[in-house]
Amino acid sequence: MATTTDPRIAVLSAMAYPPYNETSESRCTPWAEAVKLLADYRAAVLREAADRLDESETLRDLTDDHMHDVNAAANELRRMASEETRPSDG
Structure with missing residues (x-):
């Protein structure tokens, strides 16, 4: 498998x-490696969603109260992404 920093390409x-x-006697990705690849992919998608929330022109026009909710949602997505990349016992 090629080494790359983009989890989608990996x-x-x-x-x-x-x-x-x-x-x-076959070609296959080891289970533990596949689980890690999928976790990295999911974390990248969550981070991308959080970044898009931060960059959204439409959301910038919201009131301060609503913008706080959007920032909280983006921060929660980033928290979930960092949690996803931590090793688990499963």
Whole structure:
């Protein structure tokens, strides 16, 4: 699999060019690596959504009370993204 910093490209590379597994005599991405790739992908999507909320021209016209809610939503998406990239016991 190609090394890259973009999680979307990493997932596509893992699917298109999975490594050869000697045990199963087939090409496949190891389960733990696939789980990490998907978690990284999900975190990138959450961060992108948060960035788009911050950059939205339409949302900038909201009142201060509503803008606070939008900022809170963007911050929650970023929190979820950082939580997604932490290792889990599952």
